[in-house]
Amino acid sequence: MLTYFIRRFLMIIPTFIGITFLVFTVMRFVPGGPVEMAVLQYQQMQAEGETTGSGSDTEVRGKISEEMVEELKKIYGFDKPFYIAYAIWLKKVCLLDLGVSHTYSRPVWEIIKEKFPVSMRFGLLGFLISYTICIPLGVFKAIRHGTIFDISSSAIVFIGYSIPGWVVGLVLLILFGGGSFWDLFPLGGIVSQNYDQLSFIAKIKDSLWHLILPATAYMLGSFASMTILMKNSLMENLGQDYVRTAFAKGLPERVVIFKHALRNSLIPIATGLGHVFSLILAGSYLIEKVFNIHGFGLLGYSSLIARDYPVTLGVLVIGSLLKLVGNMISDFLYCMLDPRIRLE
Secondary structure, eight states, X not given: OHHHHHHHHHHHHHHHHHHHXXXXXXXXXXXXXXXXHHHHHHHHHHHHHOOSOXXXXXXXXXXXXXXXXXXXXXXXXXXXXXXXXXXXXXXXXHTTOOOBOTTTOSBHHHHHHHXXXXXXXHXXXXXXXXHHHHHXXXXXXXXXXXXXXXXXXXXXXXHHHXXXXXXXXHHHHHHHSTTSSSOOSOSSOSSOTTGGGSOHHHHHHHHHXXXXXXXXXXXXXXHHHHHHHHHHHHHHHHTSHHHHXXXXXXXXXXXXXXXXXXXXXXXXXXXXXXXXXXXXXXXXXXXXXXXXXXXHHHHHHHHHHTTOHHHHXXXXXXXXXXXXXXXXXXHHHHHHXXXXXXXX
């Protein structure tokens, strides 16, 4: 098993290189990069600054010299072939240098670190809500399979799954956001304006008050899949020989289900805990946009729109590593929880 995980760990390296190289190459050849945007901004500023001029001035207006364009390419790293530029960027990443943001003029790592607490709180709450609701619901659906409760809850689950989380967020804001008929929750943000003046307990309540609606919208993304997985896993174990043997011995139904069958049924669910390291990515771009939450997801979205490639690549680096490590930890948990699994 140790050899298997060493191989899995080593496979992270080529996978990470493949992901980053593909995205880096695409961004290099997509039109509207930082050089083009800088030239466009310069032309707009030049046009706005010229209120009067002759015909010859009009011809010069909006033009930019080739020397300035080449200097801009050098500043943004577009003066080298893309494969050489990628090698230089990858070397900096290995030295924990993610570059400097074109938009904020600050190191990318500092900008990303500011978003960690926001997305962690947002993702952790949604993660806990998902497990707290989906596991009991899946258990009761398995126990009452084919009943009215199972059919009606399945309809609700799949209707919720078919609606994107950000659409649910909009509906929740309309129904329960500030200024609506039920003015129960704020329209957006993660804390109130007077957050710094609140007591410790009041700060916790204020944070939860702001996170309930976005966490609910996020939770719907995994709501149906996790509930159905829990139900199917329990029903599969209820049909195993060891469960029938337990019933034949005269054990009560509650003991057989919750002590024997449920423990083995939780293995597929428990392996999802390996992705707890990727909670930083729980902030869906659109959900954070709807609720105006300046977290990791909105940072990646805004940097992509602004063609801030250092920040975009920095978000990609963190996200890729968290996903790859989370997958490896999930395999490890699955092997530890299920003694039947032997990874060679």
